[in-house]
Amino acid sequence: MPDIEYILGHMNYWLFTVLMMTGLYIVVAKGNLIKKIVGLNLFQTAVFMFYISLGKVTGGTAPIFPVDMEIDPSVAYSNPLPHVLILTAIVVGIATTSLGLALIVRIREEYETIEEDEILKIETDLVHVENKILGEAMGGRA
Amino acid sequence: MLETFINLGLFVMLVATAVAITRMRRLFGVTMMASVFSLLSAMLFVTLDAVDVAFTEAAVGAGISTVLMLSTLTLTSRIEKPTTRSPLVPLVVTAITGAAIIYGTLDMPNFGDAHSPAQVGVAARYMAESPTDIDIPNVVTVVLASYRGFDTMGETAVVFTAGAGVLMLISGLRRRRRKGDDKKEETS
Known part of the structure:
Protein backbone atom coordinates (compact mmCIF):
# COMPACT_ATOMS: atom_id res chain seq x y z
CA MET A 1 0.00 0.00 0.00
CA PRO A 2 1.68 3.23 -1.11
CA ASP A 3 1.85 5.98 1.50
CA ILE A 4 0.19 9.38 1.29
CA GLU A 5 3.45 11.19 0.50
CA TYR A 6 3.97 9.03 -2.60
CA ILE A 7 0.41 9.66 -3.79
CA LEU A 8 0.66 13.45 -3.27
CA GLY A 9 4.05 13.46 -4.99
CA HIS A 10 2.75 11.65 -8.06
CA MET A 11 -0.81 13.00 -8.23
CA ASN A 12 0.31 15.90 -10.45
CA TYR A 13 1.66 13.50 -13.10
CA TRP A 14 -1.59 11.53 -13.10
CA LEU A 15 -3.72 14.65 -13.44
CA PHE A 16 -1.56 15.81 -16.37
CA THR A 17 -2.12 12.39 -17.94
CA VAL A 18 -5.91 12.86 -17.63
CA LEU A 19 -5.66 16.19 -19.47
CA MET A 20 -3.34 14.69 -22.09
CA MET A 21 -5.75 11.83 -22.75
CA THR A 22 -8.69 14.22 -23.08
CA GLY A 23 -6.74 15.92 -25.88
CA LEU A 24 -5.92 12.58 -27.50
CA TYR A 25 -9.59 11.53 -27.29
CA ILE A 26 -10.66 14.71 -29.12
CA VAL A 27 -8.06 14.07 -31.84
CA VAL A 28 -9.12 10.45 -32.37
CA ALA A 29 -12.91 10.59 -31.82
CA LYS A 30 -13.99 13.90 -33.35
CA GLY A 31 -14.36 14.30 -37.10
CA ASN A 32 -14.13 18.09 -37.32
CA LEU A 33 -10.65 19.18 -38.37
CA ILE A 34 -10.63 22.44 -36.34
CA LYS A 35 -11.62 20.51 -33.25
CA LYS A 36 -8.81 18.06 -33.88
CA ILE A 37 -6.35 20.99 -33.86
CA VAL A 38 -7.83 22.19 -30.54
CA GLY A 39 -7.38 18.66 -29.18
CA LEU A 40 -3.75 18.63 -30.28
CA ASN A 41 -3.25 21.95 -28.47
CA LEU A 42 -4.76 20.49 -25.27
CA PHE A 43 -2.41 17.52 -25.51
CA GLN A 44 0.54 19.83 -26.09
CA THR A 45 -0.29 22.07 -23.13
CA ALA A 46 -0.59 19.02 -20.86
CA VAL A 47 2.91 17.93 -21.94
CA PHE A 48 4.18 21.45 -21.17
CA MET A 49 2.69 21.28 -17.66
CA PHE A 50 4.36 17.90 -17.12
CA TYR A 51 7.75 19.27 -18.13
CA ILE A 52 7.43 22.40 -15.99
CA SER A 53 6.38 20.34 -12.96
CA LEU A 54 9.64 18.35 -13.28
CA GLY A 55 11.64 21.53 -12.67
CA LYS A 56 9.71 22.61 -9.57
CA VAL A 57 11.53 22.52 -6.24
CA THR A 58 9.45 22.50 -3.05
CA GLY A 59 9.83 25.84 -1.28
CA GLY A 60 11.64 27.24 -4.32
CA THR A 61 10.90 30.40 -6.22
CA ALA A 62 11.14 31.56 -9.85
CA PRO A 63 14.74 31.45 -11.16
CA ILE A 64 15.23 35.22 -11.16
CA PHE A 65 18.00 36.75 -9.03
CA PRO A 66 17.64 40.08 -7.21
CA VAL A 67 18.42 43.05 -9.49
CA ASP A 68 21.53 44.01 -7.50
CA MET A 69 22.77 40.41 -8.09
CA GLU A 70 23.44 39.90 -4.36
CA ILE A 71 22.34 36.28 -4.24
CA ASP A 72 21.19 34.86 -0.89
CA PRO A 73 22.51 31.26 -0.84
CA SER A 74 19.67 30.11 1.42
CA VAL A 75 17.00 30.79 -1.25
CA ALA A 76 16.07 27.77 -3.38
CA TYR A 77 15.36 28.40 -7.06
CA SER A 78 13.39 26.17 -9.42
CA ASN A 79 15.17 24.61 -12.38
CA PRO A 80 15.28 27.08 -15.32
CA LEU A 81 16.06 24.49 -18.01
CA PRO A 82 12.52 23.06 -18.47
CA HIS A 83 11.24 26.64 -18.67
CA VAL A 84 13.60 27.43 -21.55
CA LEU A 85 12.65 24.22 -23.37
CA ILE A 86 8.95 24.91 -23.02
CA LEU A 87 9.29 28.55 -24.11
CA THR A 88 10.75 27.25 -27.37
CA ALA A 89 8.07 24.54 -27.58
CA ILE A 90 5.19 27.04 -27.16
CA VAL A 91 6.44 29.17 -30.03
CA VAL A 92 7.05 26.14 -32.28
CA GLY A 93 3.59 24.88 -31.26
CA ILE A 94 1.86 28.05 -32.46
CA ALA A 95 3.82 27.81 -35.73
CA THR A 96 2.61 24.25 -36.37
CA THR A 97 -0.94 25.17 -35.31
CA SER A 98 -1.05 28.02 -37.82
CA LEU A 99 0.25 25.70 -40.55
CA GLY A 100 -2.48 23.17 -39.68
CA LEU A 101 -5.16 25.87 -39.77
CA ALA A 102 -3.92 27.05 -43.18
CA LEU A 103 -4.15 23.46 -44.42
CA ILE A 104 -7.75 23.33 -43.13
CA VAL A 105 -8.59 26.50 -45.07
CA ARG A 106 -7.19 24.90 -48.23
CA ILE A 107 -9.09 21.64 -47.59
CA ARG A 108 -12.33 23.56 -47.13
CA GLU A 109 -11.67 25.40 -50.40
CA GLU A 110 -11.14 22.14 -52.28
CA TYR A 111 -13.78 19.90 -50.66
CA GLU A 112 -16.36 22.44 -49.34
CA THR A 113 -16.29 20.70 -45.95
CA ILE A 114 -14.01 20.26 -42.93
CA GLU A 115 -15.62 17.05 -41.65
CA GLU A 116 -13.40 14.01 -41.93
CA ASP A 117 -16.27 11.62 -42.79
CA GLU A 118 -17.48 13.76 -45.70
CA ILE A 119 -13.96 14.22 -47.10
CA LEU A 120 -13.48 10.47 -46.96
CA LYS A 121 -16.80 9.93 -48.79
CA ILE A 122 -15.84 12.39 -51.56
CA GLU A 123 -12.49 10.65 -51.96
CA THR A 124 -14.11 7.19 -52.17
CA ASP A 125 -16.62 8.40 -54.78
CA LEU A 126 -13.78 9.88 -56.85
CA VAL A 127 -11.92 6.56 -56.75
CA HIS A 128 -15.10 4.73 -57.83
CA VAL A 129 -15.59 7.04 -60.81
CA GLU A 130 -11.95 6.65 -61.80
CA ASN A 131 -12.16 2.86 -61.56
CA LYS A 132 -15.27 2.85 -63.69
CA ILE A 133 -13.61 4.94 -66.43
CA LEU A 134 -10.51 2.75 -66.34
CA GLY A 135 -12.69 -0.37 -66.51
CA GLU A 136 -14.56 0.91 -69.56
CA ALA A 137 -11.26 1.74 -71.25
CA MET A 138 -10.17 -1.83 -70.71
CA GLY A 139 -13.27 -3.22 -72.41
CA GLY A 140 -15.75 -3.30 -69.55
CA ARG A 141 -14.18 -6.29 -67.88
CA ALA A 142 -12.90 -4.60 -64.73
CA MET B 1 -0.21 22.51 1.60
CA LEU B 2 -1.97 25.63 0.30
CA THR B 17 -12.79 23.13 -19.62
CA ALA B 18 -11.34 20.16 -21.51
CA VAL B 19 -14.58 18.17 -21.10
CA ALA B 20 -16.59 21.21 -22.24
CA ILE B 21 -14.38 21.43 -25.36
CA THR B 22 -15.05 17.74 -26.04
CA ARG B 23 -18.83 18.07 -25.76
CA MET B 24 -19.38 21.45 -27.40
CA ARG B 25 -20.43 21.48 -31.04
CA ARG B 26 -20.36 25.22 -31.74
CA LEU B 27 -16.81 25.92 -32.85
CA PHE B 28 -16.87 29.55 -31.65
CA GLY B 29 -17.47 28.26 -28.12
CA VAL B 30 -14.74 25.66 -28.58
CA THR B 31 -12.28 28.41 -29.52
CA MET B 32 -13.22 30.51 -26.49
CA MET B 33 -12.90 27.47 -24.22
CA ALA B 34 -9.45 26.75 -25.68
CA SER B 35 -8.51 30.33 -24.79
CA VAL B 36 -9.80 29.83 -21.24
CA PHE B 37 -7.78 26.62 -21.04
CA SER B 38 -4.63 28.53 -22.02
CA LEU B 39 -5.23 31.20 -19.38
CA LEU B 40 -5.83 28.57 -16.68
CA SER B 41 -2.66 26.75 -17.67
CA ALA B 42 -0.78 30.07 -17.50
CA MET B 43 -2.00 30.39 -13.90
CA LEU B 44 -0.78 26.88 -13.20
CA PHE B 45 2.63 27.78 -14.65
CA VAL B 46 2.86 30.69 -12.19
CA THR B 47 2.25 28.36 -9.24
CA LEU B 48 4.95 26.08 -10.67
CA ASP B 49 7.47 29.02 -10.63
CA ALA B 50 7.62 29.28 -14.43
CA VAL B 51 6.71 32.95 -14.80
CA ASP B 52 8.30 33.35 -18.23
CA VAL B 53 6.39 30.37 -19.56
CA ALA B 54 3.14 31.69 -18.06
CA PHE B 55 3.74 35.02 -19.78
CA THR B 56 4.35 33.38 -23.16
CA GLU B 57 1.42 30.97 -22.79
CA ALA B 58 -0.97 33.81 -21.95
CA ALA B 59 0.24 35.87 -24.92
CA VAL B 60 0.58 33.10 -27.48
CA GLY B 61 -1.89 30.44 -26.34
CA ALA B 62 -4.73 32.69 -25.26
CA GLY B 63 -3.99 35.55 -27.66
CA ILE B 64 -2.48 34.71 -31.02
CA SER B 65 -3.85 31.18 -31.34
CA THR B 66 -7.39 32.38 -30.55
CA VAL B 67 -7.10 35.03 -33.28
CA LEU B 68 -5.82 32.41 -35.74
CA MET B 69 -8.65 30.00 -34.83
CA LEU B 70 -11.28 32.72 -35.21
CA SER B 71 -9.97 33.74 -38.63
CA THR B 72 -10.04 30.09 -39.68
CA LEU B 73 -13.65 29.86 -38.47
CA THR B 74 -14.67 32.82 -40.66
CA LEU B 75 -13.08 31.10 -43.67
CA THR B 76 -14.58 27.66 -42.99
CA SER B 77 -17.64 26.64 -40.94
CA ARG B 78 -18.92 27.33 -37.44
CA ILE B 79 -20.75 24.14 -36.47
CA GLU B 80 -19.30 20.70 -35.97
CA LYS B 81 -21.54 18.05 -37.54
CA PRO B 82 -22.30 15.07 -35.29
CA THR B 83 -20.12 12.11 -36.12
CA THR B 84 -21.62 8.71 -36.82
CA ARG B 85 -18.72 6.68 -35.47
CA SER B 86 -19.00 5.03 -32.07
CA PRO B 87 -16.79 6.52 -29.34
CA LEU B 88 -15.85 3.07 -28.06
CA VAL B 89 -12.59 2.56 -29.98
CA PRO B 90 -11.15 6.03 -29.13
CA LEU B 91 -12.09 5.49 -25.48
CA VAL B 92 -10.25 2.15 -25.40
CA VAL B 93 -7.23 3.66 -27.17
CA THR B 94 -7.00 6.62 -24.76
CA ALA B 95 -7.53 4.35 -21.73
CA ILE B 96 -4.68 2.05 -22.76
CA THR B 97 -2.34 4.96 -23.60
CA GLY B 98 -3.18 6.71 -20.32
CA ALA B 99 -2.59 3.53 -18.32
CA ALA B 100 0.79 3.08 -20.02
CA ILE B 101 1.80 6.67 -19.24
CA ILE B 102 0.69 6.36 -15.59
CA TYR B 103 2.63 3.09 -15.32
CA GLY B 104 5.66 5.02 -16.58
CA THR B 105 5.30 7.69 -13.87
CA LEU B 106 5.27 5.16 -11.01
CA ASP B 107 9.04 5.12 -10.51
CA MET B 108 9.52 8.85 -11.05
CA PRO B 109 10.85 11.09 -8.25
CA ASN B 110 8.27 12.90 -6.11
CA PHE B 111 6.94 16.27 -7.28
CA GLY B 112 9.19 19.07 -5.99
CA ASP B 113 12.07 16.77 -5.03
CA ALA B 114 15.27 18.88 -4.91
CA HIS B 115 17.48 15.84 -5.60
CA SER B 116 15.68 14.43 -8.64
CA PRO B 117 17.79 13.74 -11.77
CA ALA B 118 16.36 16.83 -13.47
CA GLN B 119 17.84 19.09 -10.76
CA VAL B 120 21.38 17.73 -10.45
CA GLY B 121 22.56 17.99 -14.06
CA VAL B 122 23.77 21.02 -15.94
CA ALA B 123 21.03 23.22 -14.43
CA ALA B 124 23.00 23.58 -11.17
CA ARG B 125 25.98 24.85 -13.16
CA TYR B 126 23.89 27.42 -15.00
CA MET B 127 22.44 28.64 -11.70
CA ALA B 128 25.88 28.90 -10.07
CA GLU B 129 27.83 30.48 -12.93
CA SER B 130 25.39 32.75 -14.75
CA PRO B 131 25.78 35.66 -12.23
CA THR B 132 29.53 35.86 -12.95
CA ASP B 133 29.36 34.75 -16.62
CA ILE B 134 26.57 36.90 -17.97
CA ASP B 135 25.29 39.10 -15.14
CA ILE B 136 21.60 39.07 -16.08
CA PRO B 137 19.19 38.45 -13.19
CA ASN B 138 16.72 36.24 -15.08
CA VAL B 139 18.35 32.82 -15.55
CA VAL B 140 15.72 31.73 -18.10
CA THR B 141 16.70 34.66 -20.32
CA VAL B 142 20.37 33.87 -19.83
CA VAL B 143 19.97 30.25 -20.92
CA LEU B 144 17.60 31.09 -23.78
CA ALA B 145 19.61 33.90 -25.33
CA SER B 146 23.17 33.14 -24.30
CA TYR B 147 24.02 29.58 -23.27
CA ARG B 148 21.55 28.03 -25.72
CA GLY B 149 21.39 30.82 -28.26
CA PHE B 150 21.77 28.39 -31.16
CA ASP B 151 18.57 26.57 -30.11
CA THR B 152 16.70 29.85 -30.23
CA MET B 153 18.11 30.51 -33.69
CA GLY B 154 16.80 27.12 -34.80
CA GLU B 155 13.41 28.02 -33.34
CA THR B 156 13.40 31.21 -35.40
CA ALA B 157 14.12 29.13 -38.50
CA VAL B 158 11.15 26.87 -37.67
CA VAL B 159 8.83 29.86 -37.22
CA PHE B 160 10.05 31.37 -40.51
CA THR B 161 9.46 28.08 -42.35
CA ALA B 162 5.95 27.77 -40.89
CA GLY B 163 5.14 31.36 -41.85
CA ALA B 164 6.37 30.80 -45.41
CA GLY B 165 4.31 27.60 -45.58
CA VAL B 166 1.15 29.36 -44.40
CA LEU B 167 1.64 32.13 -46.95
CA MET B 168 2.14 29.63 -49.77
CA LEU B 169 -0.95 27.65 -48.74
CA ILE B 170 -3.43 30.51 -48.52
CA SER B 171 -2.00 33.04 -50.97
CA GLY B 172 -4.25 33.61 -53.97
CA LEU B 173 -7.30 32.53 -51.97
CA ARG B 174 -9.39 35.50 -53.11
CA ARG B 175 -8.20 35.22 -56.72
CA ARG B 176 -9.15 31.53 -56.90
CA ARG B 177 -12.48 32.24 -55.27
CA ARG B 178 -13.31 34.96 -57.84
CA LYS B 179 -12.33 32.64 -60.68
CA GLY B 180 -14.64 29.98 -59.22
CA ASP B 181 -17.53 32.48 -59.11
CA ASP B 182 -16.97 33.40 -62.77
CA LYS B 183 -17.11 29.74 -63.72
CA LYS B 184 -20.37 29.28 -61.81
CA GLU B 185 -21.92 32.29 -63.57
CA GLU B 186 -20.88 30.94 -66.98
CA THR B 187 -22.46 27.57 -66.33
CA SER B 188 -25.69 28.90 -64.85
Missing part, protein backbone atom coordinates in the same frame (compact mmCIF):
# COMPACT_ATOMS: atom_id res chain seq x y z
CA GLU B 3 -0.07 25.22 -2.95
CA THR B 4 -1.43 21.69 -3.36
CA PHE B 5 -4.98 22.99 -2.95
CA ILE B 6 -4.44 25.77 -5.50
CA ASN B 7 -3.00 23.22 -7.91
CA LEU B 8 -5.95 20.90 -7.37
CA GLY B 9 -8.49 23.69 -7.88
CA LEU B 10 -6.79 24.75 -11.12
CA PHE B 11 -6.77 21.14 -12.27
CA VAL B 12 -10.48 20.73 -11.64
CA MET B 13 -11.14 23.85 -13.74
CA LEU B 14 -8.76 22.64 -16.49
CA VAL B 15 -10.47 19.25 -16.68
CA ALA B 16 -13.92 20.89 -16.74
Whole structure:
Protein backbone atom coordinates (compact mmCIF):
# COMPACT_ATOMS: atom_id res chain seq x y z
CA MET A 1 0.00 0.00 0.00
CA PRO A 2 1.68 3.23 -1.11
CA ASP A 3 1.85 5.98 1.50
CA ILE A 4 0.19 9.38 1.29
CA GLU A 5 3.45 11.19 0.50
CA TYR A 6 3.97 9.03 -2.60
CA ILE A 7 0.41 9.66 -3.79
CA LEU A 8 0.66 13.45 -3.27
CA GLY A 9 4.05 13.46 -4.99
CA HIS A 10 2.75 11.65 -8.06
CA MET A 11 -0.81 13.00 -8.23
CA ASN A 12 0.31 15.90 -10.45
CA TYR A 13 1.66 13.50 -13.10
CA TRP A 14 -1.59 11.53 -13.10
CA LEU A 15 -3.72 14.65 -13.44
CA PHE A 16 -1.56 15.81 -16.37
CA THR A 17 -2.12 12.39 -17.94
CA VAL A 18 -5.91 12.86 -17.63
CA LEU A 19 -5.66 16.19 -19.47
CA MET A 20 -3.34 14.69 -22.09
CA MET A 21 -5.75 11.83 -22.75
CA THR A 22 -8.69 14.22 -23.08
CA GLY A 23 -6.74 15.92 -25.88
CA LEU A 24 -5.92 12.58 -27.50
CA TYR A 25 -9.59 11.53 -27.29
CA ILE A 26 -10.66 14.71 -29.12
CA VAL A 27 -8.06 14.07 -31.84
CA VAL A 28 -9.12 10.45 -32.37
CA ALA A 29 -12.91 10.59 -31.82
CA LYS A 30 -13.99 13.90 -33.35
CA GLY A 31 -14.36 14.30 -37.10
CA ASN A 32 -14.13 18.09 -37.32
CA LEU A 33 -10.65 19.18 -38.37
CA ILE A 34 -10.63 22.44 -36.34
CA LYS A 35 -11.62 20.51 -33.25
CA LYS A 36 -8.81 18.06 -33.88
CA ILE A 37 -6.35 20.99 -33.86
CA VAL A 38 -7.83 22.19 -30.54
CA GLY A 39 -7.38 18.66 -29.18
CA LEU A 40 -3.75 18.63 -30.28
CA ASN A 41 -3.25 21.95 -28.47
CA LEU A 42 -4.76 20.49 -25.27
CA PHE A 43 -2.41 17.52 -25.51
CA GLN A 44 0.54 19.83 -26.09
CA THR A 45 -0.29 22.07 -23.13
CA ALA A 46 -0.59 19.02 -20.86
CA VAL A 47 2.91 17.93 -21.94
CA PHE A 48 4.18 21.45 -21.17
CA MET A 49 2.69 21.28 -17.66
CA PHE A 50 4.36 17.90 -17.12
CA TYR A 51 7.75 19.27 -18.13
CA ILE A 52 7.43 22.40 -15.99
CA SER A 53 6.38 20.34 -12.96
CA LEU A 54 9.64 18.35 -13.28
CA GLY A 55 11.64 21.53 -12.67
CA LYS A 56 9.71 22.61 -9.57
CA VAL A 57 11.53 22.52 -6.24
CA THR A 58 9.45 22.50 -3.05
CA GLY A 59 9.83 25.84 -1.28
CA GLY A 60 11.64 27.24 -4.32
CA THR A 61 10.90 30.40 -6.22
CA ALA A 62 11.14 31.56 -9.85
CA PRO A 63 14.74 31.45 -11.16
CA ILE A 64 15.23 35.22 -11.16
CA PHE A 65 18.00 36.75 -9.03
CA PRO A 66 17.64 40.08 -7.21
CA VAL A 67 18.42 43.05 -9.49
CA ASP A 68 21.53 44.01 -7.50
CA MET A 69 22.77 40.41 -8.09
CA GLU A 70 23.44 39.90 -4.36
CA ILE A 71 22.34 36.28 -4.24
CA ASP A 72 21.19 34.86 -0.89
CA PRO A 73 22.51 31.26 -0.84
CA SER A 74 19.67 30.11 1.42
CA VAL A 75 17.00 30.79 -1.25
CA ALA A 76 16.07 27.77 -3.38
CA TYR A 77 15.36 28.40 -7.06
CA SER A 78 13.39 26.17 -9.42
CA ASN A 79 15.17 24.61 -12.38
CA PRO A 80 15.28 27.08 -15.32
CA LEU A 81 16.06 24.49 -18.01
CA PRO A 82 12.52 23.06 -18.47
CA HIS A 83 11.24 26.64 -18.67
CA VAL A 84 13.60 27.43 -21.55
CA LEU A 85 12.65 24.22 -23.37
CA ILE A 86 8.95 24.91 -23.02
CA LEU A 87 9.29 28.55 -24.11
CA THR A 88 10.75 27.25 -27.37
CA ALA A 89 8.07 24.54 -27.58
CA ILE A 90 5.19 27.04 -27.16
CA VAL A 91 6.44 29.17 -30.03
CA VAL A 92 7.05 26.14 -32.28
CA GLY A 93 3.59 24.88 -31.26
CA ILE A 94 1.86 28.05 -32.46
CA ALA A 95 3.82 27.81 -35.73
CA THR A 96 2.61 24.25 -36.37
CA THR A 97 -0.94 25.17 -35.31
CA SER A 98 -1.05 28.02 -37.82
CA LEU A 99 0.25 25.70 -40.55
CA GLY A 100 -2.48 23.17 -39.68
CA LEU A 101 -5.16 25.87 -39.77
CA ALA A 102 -3.92 27.05 -43.18
CA LEU A 103 -4.15 23.46 -44.42
CA ILE A 104 -7.75 23.33 -43.13
CA VAL A 105 -8.59 26.50 -45.07
CA ARG A 106 -7.19 24.90 -48.23
CA ILE A 107 -9.09 21.64 -47.59
CA ARG A 108 -12.33 23.56 -47.13
CA GLU A 109 -11.67 25.40 -50.40
CA GLU A 110 -11.14 22.14 -52.28
CA TYR A 111 -13.78 19.90 -50.66
CA GLU A 112 -16.36 22.44 -49.34
CA THR A 113 -16.29 20.70 -45.95
CA ILE A 114 -14.01 20.26 -42.93
CA GLU A 115 -15.62 17.05 -41.65
CA GLU A 116 -13.40 14.01 -41.93
CA ASP A 117 -16.27 11.62 -42.79
CA GLU A 118 -17.48 13.76 -45.70
CA ILE A 119 -13.96 14.22 -47.10
CA LEU A 120 -13.48 10.47 -46.96
CA LYS A 121 -16.80 9.93 -48.79
CA ILE A 122 -15.84 12.39 -51.56
CA GLU A 123 -12.49 10.65 -51.96
CA THR A 124 -14.11 7.19 -52.17
CA ASP A 125 -16.62 8.40 -54.78
CA LEU A 126 -13.78 9.88 -56.85
CA VAL A 127 -11.92 6.56 -56.75
CA HIS A 128 -15.10 4.73 -57.83
CA VAL A 129 -15.59 7.04 -60.81
CA GLU A 130 -11.95 6.65 -61.80
CA ASN A 131 -12.16 2.86 -61.56
CA LYS A 132 -15.27 2.85 -63.69
CA ILE A 133 -13.61 4.94 -66.43
CA LEU A 134 -10.51 2.75 -66.34
CA GLY A 135 -12.69 -0.37 -66.51
CA GLU A 136 -14.56 0.91 -69.56
CA ALA A 137 -11.26 1.74 -71.25
CA MET A 138 -10.17 -1.83 -70.71
CA GLY A 139 -13.27 -3.22 -72.41
CA GLY A 140 -15.75 -3.30 -69.55
CA ARG A 141 -14.18 -6.29 -67.88
CA ALA A 142 -12.90 -4.60 -64.73
CA MET B 1 -0.21 22.51 1.60
CA LEU B 2 -1.97 25.63 0.30
CA GLU B 3 -0.07 25.22 -2.95
CA THR B 4 -1.43 21.69 -3.36
CA PHE B 5 -4.98 22.99 -2.95
CA ILE B 6 -4.44 25.77 -5.50
CA ASN B 7 -3.00 23.22 -7.91
CA LEU B 8 -5.95 20.90 -7.37
CA GLY B 9 -8.49 23.69 -7.88
CA LEU B 10 -6.79 24.75 -11.12
CA PHE B 11 -6.77 21.14 -12.27
CA VAL B 12 -10.48 20.73 -11.64
CA MET B 13 -11.14 23.85 -13.74
CA LEU B 14 -8.76 22.64 -16.49
CA VAL B 15 -10.47 19.25 -16.68
CA ALA B 16 -13.92 20.89 -16.74
CA THR B 17 -12.79 23.13 -19.62
CA ALA B 18 -11.34 20.16 -21.51
CA VAL B 19 -14.58 18.17 -21.10
CA ALA B 20 -16.59 21.21 -22.24
CA ILE B 21 -14.38 21.43 -25.36
CA THR B 22 -15.05 17.74 -26.04
CA ARG B 23 -18.83 18.07 -25.76
CA MET B 24 -19.38 21.45 -27.40
CA ARG B 25 -20.43 21.48 -31.04
CA ARG B 26 -20.36 25.22 -31.74
CA LEU B 27 -16.81 25.92 -32.85
CA PHE B 28 -16.87 29.55 -31.65
CA GLY B 29 -17.47 28.26 -28.12
CA VAL B 30 -14.74 25.66 -28.58
CA THR B 31 -12.28 28.41 -29.52
CA MET B 32 -13.22 30.51 -26.49
CA MET B 33 -12.90 27.47 -24.22
CA ALA B 34 -9.45 26.75 -25.68
CA SER B 35 -8.51 30.33 -24.79
CA VAL B 36 -9.80 29.83 -21.24
CA PHE B 37 -7.78 26.62 -21.04
CA SER B 38 -4.63 28.53 -22.02
CA LEU B 39 -5.23 31.20 -19.38
CA LEU B 40 -5.83 28.57 -16.68
CA SER B 41 -2.66 26.75 -17.67
CA ALA B 42 -0.78 30.07 -17.50
CA MET B 43 -2.00 30.39 -13.90
CA LEU B 44 -0.78 26.88 -13.20
CA PHE B 45 2.63 27.78 -14.65
CA VAL B 46 2.86 30.69 -12.19
CA THR B 47 2.25 28.36 -9.24
CA LEU B 48 4.95 26.08 -10.67
CA ASP B 49 7.47 29.02 -10.63
CA ALA B 50 7.62 29.28 -14.43
CA VAL B 51 6.71 32.95 -14.80
CA ASP B 52 8.30 33.35 -18.23
CA VAL B 53 6.39 30.37 -19.56
CA ALA B 54 3.14 31.69 -18.06
CA PHE B 55 3.74 35.02 -19.78
CA THR B 56 4.35 33.38 -23.16
CA GLU B 57 1.42 30.97 -22.79
CA ALA B 58 -0.97 33.81 -21.95
CA ALA B 59 0.24 35.87 -24.92
CA VAL B 60 0.58 33.10 -27.48
CA GLY B 61 -1.89 30.44 -26.34
CA ALA B 62 -4.73 32.69 -25.26
CA GLY B 63 -3.99 35.55 -27.66
CA ILE B 64 -2.48 34.71 -31.02
CA SER B 65 -3.85 31.18 -31.34
CA THR B 66 -7.39 32.38 -30.55
CA VAL B 67 -7.10 35.03 -33.28
CA LEU B 68 -5.82 32.41 -35.74
CA MET B 69 -8.65 30.00 -34.83
CA LEU B 70 -11.28 32.72 -35.21
CA SER B 71 -9.97 33.74 -38.63
CA THR B 72 -10.04 30.09 -39.68
CA LEU B 73 -13.65 29.86 -38.47
CA THR B 74 -14.67 32.82 -40.66
CA LEU B 75 -13.08 31.10 -43.67
CA THR B 76 -14.58 27.66 -42.99
CA SER B 77 -17.64 26.64 -40.94
CA ARG B 78 -18.92 27.33 -37.44
CA ILE B 79 -20.75 24.14 -36.47
CA GLU B 80 -19.30 20.70 -35.97
CA LYS B 81 -21.54 18.05 -37.54
CA PRO B 82 -22.30 15.07 -35.29
CA THR B 83 -20.12 12.11 -36.12
CA THR B 84 -21.62 8.71 -36.82
CA ARG B 85 -18.72 6.68 -35.47
CA SER B 86 -19.00 5.03 -32.07
CA PRO B 87 -16.79 6.52 -29.34
CA LEU B 88 -15.85 3.07 -28.06
CA VAL B 89 -12.59 2.56 -29.98
CA PRO B 90 -11.15 6.03 -29.13
CA LEU B 91 -12.09 5.49 -25.48
CA VAL B 92 -10.25 2.15 -25.40
CA VAL B 93 -7.23 3.66 -27.17
CA THR B 94 -7.00 6.62 -24.76
CA ALA B 95 -7.53 4.35 -21.73
CA ILE B 96 -4.68 2.05 -22.76
CA THR B 97 -2.34 4.96 -23.60
CA GLY B 98 -3.18 6.71 -20.32
CA ALA B 99 -2.59 3.53 -18.32
CA ALA B 100 0.79 3.08 -20.02
CA ILE B 101 1.80 6.67 -19.24
CA ILE B 102 0.69 6.36 -15.59
CA TYR B 103 2.63 3.09 -15.32
CA GLY B 104 5.66 5.02 -16.58
CA THR B 105 5.30 7.69 -13.87
CA LEU B 106 5.27 5.16 -11.01
CA ASP B 107 9.04 5.12 -10.51
CA MET B 108 9.52 8.85 -11.05
CA PRO B 109 10.85 11.09 -8.25
CA ASN B 110 8.27 12.90 -6.11
CA PHE B 111 6.94 16.27 -7.28
CA GLY B 112 9.19 19.07 -5.99
CA ASP B 113 12.07 16.77 -5.03
CA ALA B 114 15.27 18.88 -4.91
CA HIS B 115 17.48 15.84 -5.60
CA SER B 116 15.68 14.43 -8.64
CA PRO B 117 17.79 13.74 -11.77
CA ALA B 118 16.36 16.83 -13.47
CA GLN B 119 17.84 19.09 -10.76
CA VAL B 120 21.38 17.73 -10.45
CA GLY B 121 22.56 17.99 -14.06
CA VAL B 122 23.77 21.02 -15.94
CA ALA B 123 21.03 23.22 -14.43
CA ALA B 124 23.00 23.58 -11.17
CA ARG B 125 25.98 24.85 -13.16
CA TYR B 126 23.89 27.42 -15.00
CA MET B 127 22.44 28.64 -11.70
CA ALA B 128 25.88 28.90 -10.07
CA GLU B 129 27.83 30.48 -12.93
CA SER B 130 25.39 32.75 -14.75
CA PRO B 131 25.78 35.66 -12.23
CA THR B 132 29.53 35.86 -12.95
CA ASP B 133 29.36 34.75 -16.62
CA ILE B 134 26.57 36.90 -17.97
CA ASP B 135 25.29 39.10 -15.14
CA ILE B 136 21.60 39.07 -16.08
CA PRO B 137 19.19 38.45 -13.19
CA ASN B 138 16.72 36.24 -15.08
CA VAL B 139 18.35 32.82 -15.55
CA VAL B 140 15.72 31.73 -18.10
CA THR B 141 16.70 34.66 -20.32
CA VAL B 142 20.37 33.87 -19.83
CA VAL B 143 19.97 30.25 -20.92
CA LEU B 144 17.60 31.09 -23.78
CA ALA B 145 19.61 33.90 -25.33
CA SER B 146 23.17 33.14 -24.30
CA TYR B 147 24.02 29.58 -23.27
CA ARG B 148 21.55 28.03 -25.72
CA GLY B 149 21.39 30.82 -28.26
CA PHE B 150 21.77 28.39 -31.16
CA ASP B 151 18.57 26.57 -30.11
CA THR B 152 16.70 29.85 -30.23
CA MET B 153 18.11 30.51 -33.69
CA GLY B 154 16.80 27.12 -34.80
CA GLU B 155 13.41 28.02 -33.34
CA THR B 156 13.40 31.21 -35.40
CA ALA B 157 14.12 29.13 -38.50
CA VAL B 158 11.15 26.87 -37.67
CA VAL B 159 8.83 29.86 -37.22
CA PHE B 160 10.05 31.37 -40.51
CA THR B 161 9.46 28.08 -42.35
CA ALA B 162 5.95 27.77 -40.89
CA GLY B 163 5.14 31.36 -41.85
CA ALA B 164 6.37 30.80 -45.41
CA GLY B 165 4.31 27.60 -45.58
CA VAL B 166 1.15 29.36 -44.40
CA LEU B 167 1.64 32.13 -46.95
CA MET B 168 2.14 29.63 -49.77
CA LEU B 169 -0.95 27.65 -48.74
CA ILE B 170 -3.43 30.51 -48.52
CA SER B 171 -2.00 33.04 -50.97
CA GLY B 172 -4.25 33.61 -53.97
CA LEU B 173 -7.30 32.53 -51.97
CA ARG B 174 -9.39 35.50 -53.11
CA ARG B 175 -8.20 35.22 -56.72
CA ARG B 176 -9.15 31.53 -56.90
CA ARG B 177 -12.48 32.24 -55.27
CA ARG B 178 -13.31 34.96 -57.84
CA LYS B 179 -12.33 32.64 -60.68
CA GLY B 180 -14.64 29.98 -59.22
CA ASP B 181 -17.53 32.48 -59.11
CA ASP B 182 -16.97 33.40 -62.77
CA LYS B 183 -17.11 29.74 -63.72
CA LYS B 184 -20.37 29.28 -61.81
CA GLU B 185 -21.92 32.29 -63.57
CA GLU B 186 -20.88 30.94 -66.98
CA THR B 187 -22.46 27.57 -66.33
CA SER B 188 -25.69 28.90 -64.85
